[in-house]
Amino acid sequence: MKFRTYACIDVIIFHLSTECTVKSFDFVSAVNCTEQSDCTVVHQLVGEQLSLICDVNNVASSVWKWENEVLYAGTTPIATYKNIDLLEDSYSLNLHPVRISNDGRYVCKxxxxxxxxxxxxxxxxxxxxxxxDDLNELAYFEGISGKEYNVTCKVIATKPVLNMTWTVNGVLINTARLVTENKDKPQTFDMITSMTYNGNGSDDIFNCTSSRENYFSVEKNLLMKTYGMLLTIADN
Known part of the structure; x- marks a missing residue:
């Protein structure tokens, strides 16, 4: 089994070469909570419900802000969003469901x-x-031994940009990734990584995994079988 990785990346353009150096590249997320030292960091999945608690003594003189925008002054809504409301009994901000655009800093004061x-x-x-190659999504593929095939993994609509790994028969393969914005789901990203594969009559298992530590991990497997070409010699 032989395979060659697409080994370098320059902004969002692949250079198909075996002599390039892998360069790291990430789009900047809308918010980077790891850099916030004076707030409580909350990671939340799209579609779930999130309550942000505020324990204040005087609700009438308190405000909820999202970034620089006032959401509530006391219990009076100032800026309104369909998925954000106030639980007046506890003066908690309730996001239901959480949307991809709900990143940011929320302050109760x-x-x-x-x-x-x-x-x-x-x-x-x-x-x-x-x-x-150009075939549709696959979990199983049969090919010809000695022929090169392009094997591509695509991670669709992720946020933030995640770790992405290839293994072949359990062996980690280092590949660069192409990162682009997803046109159908704003504020999410697509990632693509590819390699060329040359089977030698073996059965090989490809695994592509993308994960966010402590929150989720998604993966896809492909079984590739390659066979030698059968030649038929006609009798004279």
Whole structure:
């Protein structure tokens, strides 16, 4: 079995070469909660419900803000969103369901200067597809021994940009990735990584995995079988 990886990446353009150096590349997420030292970091999956609690003594003089926008002054809505409302009994902000655009810093503050800060990073679980050459998504492929095939893994609609790994028969293969914005789901990203494969009559298992530690991991497997060509010699 022989395979060759697409080994370098320059911004969002692949250079198909075996002599390039892998360069790391990421789009910048809308919010980077790891850099926020003075707030409570919250990671939340798209579609789930999230309650941000604020324990204040004087609700009438308190405000909820999202970034620089006031959501509630006391219990009076100022900026309104269909999926954000206020639980007045606890003065908690309720997001239901969480949307991909709900990233950011949420602050509850009273007139004494007391405040609670949350840094919310929304996560989108992607789907994964594996292709061989220009064929549709596959889980099984039969090919000819000695012929080169292009094997591609595509991670679709992820947020943030995630780790992405290839293994062949359990062996880690280092490949670069192409990262682009998903046109159908704004604020999410697609990732693609490819290799060329030259089977030698073996059965090989390809695994592509993308994960966010402690939150989710998605993967797809492809079984590739290659056979020698059968030649028929006609009798004279």
């Amino acid at each position: 009273d007139n004494n200067g007391n405040h609670i800060d949350y840094c919310v990073e929304v996560l989108s679980v992607p789907s994964i597809m594996i292709f061989v």
